Amino acid sequence: MKKEVLVIGGGMAGVEAAAFLSARTRGIPVRLVEMRPQVQTPAHKTDRLGELVCSNSLGSESKNTASSILKREMMGLGSLILDAAYKSKVPAGSALSVDREQFSQIITRSIEENPNIVVDRSEYTDLPQDQLCIVASGPLTSPALSKKLAQCLGQESLYFYDSISPIIEADSIDLSQTYFANRYDQEQGDYLNCPLSKSQYDELIEDLLQSEKVPVHNFEELKCFESCMPIEVMASRGHKSLSFGPMKPVGLEDPKTGKRPYAVLQLRRENDPTTMYNMVGFQSRMKWPEQKRVFRKIPGLQNAQFVRMGSMHRNTYIESPKVLNADLSIKNRPNVFVAGQLTGVEGYVESAATGIWAALQIYARWNDIEIDRPDENTAYGSLLRVITTHPLKSQFSPMNMNFGIFPPADIRQGRKGRKERRQHMDDRAKQSFETWTALNAGKVFHDEKVRDPRCQLQAS
Ligand SMILES: Cc1cc2nc3c(=O)[nH]c(=O)nc-3n(C[C@H](O)[C@H](O)[C@H](O)COP(=O)(O)OP(=O)(O)OC[C@H]3O[C@@H](n4cnc5c(N)ncnc54)[C@H](O)[C@@H]3O)c2cc1C
Incomplete structure (x- = not known):
């Protein structure tokens, strides 16, 4: 069980998970299985890890946006994709847009040069019985693995199309x-x-x-x-x-x-x-x-x-609130964790964020420690709450990071306008995440210094 962690899929979530676990101070051996170029998906074009399948934008960088709050928290956890994004950034107003070639090159090199990661270029079609594993095979999971997931979770808990209203x-x-x-x-x-x-x-x-x-x-x-x-x-x-x-x-x-x-x-x-x-x-x-x-x-x-x-596209995802535990492991197969778009989040950054979270929970399991999730005022807390408990009224369907999933702003003290409310929610998220970090950083980061990639950019 403790020989190595298996990560299936070298996309947004998979590379984050592999990088987090194998970081020098954590040192967990990882086998990252990516089926490209042996087996291609209908949307990927290259054999690179961390390939962006469509837009080259990783969402807003503007202050007081839900997406920028999530990015700030991910940077606090040492995100690889945001590090790569800031190194390959192209001018795009308030959006964090990247040169997609450079972006995936940086990620591929970083993973392939990591001595704690073995990259295995093959299609994985099973779910391991007892090895710790993260399934991060994304919205275009290969049919054989989808079938295995359906067998494990029940056919009715796996969706193949995404048809969403605004x-x-x-x-x-x-x-x-x-x-x-x-x-x-x-x-x-x-x-x-x-x-x-x-x-x-x-x-x-x-x-x-x-x-x-x-x-x-x-x-x-x-x-x-x-x-x-x-x-x-x-x-x-x-x-x-x-x-x-x-x-x-x-x-x-x-x-x-x-x-x-x-x-x-x-x-x-x-x-x-x-x-x-x-x-x-x-x-x-x-x-x-x-x-x-x-x-x-x-x-x-x-x-x-x-x-x-509104949108409609092929999208494999699972009914997470029904089949996943709070740590993103599968209820009836607790050695298997799920991350990325498969969990019912929507978007590159959201998918990557869950990759870090699943890895953090596997790290906790590996070391026999407990790491609580940040409270709902944080981007992580609210996103994880949506996918594991689904407090929303409609049928479970993929959700991106937005202010609507945070608890509403306290409108006292003159915070009546939209801008004031956003500012309040941003400040509140920052404070909650700092509190969570203070309680947990020692367990996760040891003496490692997590640097904000934007600072590294300015320094270089
Ligand atoms: C057509 C399309 C367009 C999209 N456009 C956008 C967009 O513009 N902006 C946005 O934010 N999001 C977009 N998305 C959503 C986007 O896919 C996700 O946001 C993100 O890439 C998902 O990350 P992930 O890690 O879950 O999956 P991915 O990034 O897709 O990574 C999964 C990896 O697993 C591999 N894999 C699959 N099955 C197996 C297997 N059996 N064995 C081994 N490896 C396997 C795949 O080859 C892939 O590399 C789009 C999705 C699709 C399908």
């Missing part, structure tokens, strides 16, 4: 134009309804048909389930398909007029307390700027701030 920040919705009501039940108001007149509905359908869509990759056309049909495909099947489908107004009379609107967009609470709403049935493959342009025409959504846009 999520909106609650405080960006104009409540004066919307109303709370459940279908046929005016007493209960779980849903927030945006009523559309006939002309507004006609314009929406026209926009959905004319808008620019994300091009379809061949490998994504394998199956398109009826239940995850993009809204624009539904609209193309007939002018009234939406008003008889997800936008059906029946049982949703507007209390202001006493009349039934022509069509209704329902917004479902995404969390408790409610800081986010999900656009029910609005999964979409329109380009993101198009989604914003079209959806902001819906009454109440003129100033909508989107924390996640």
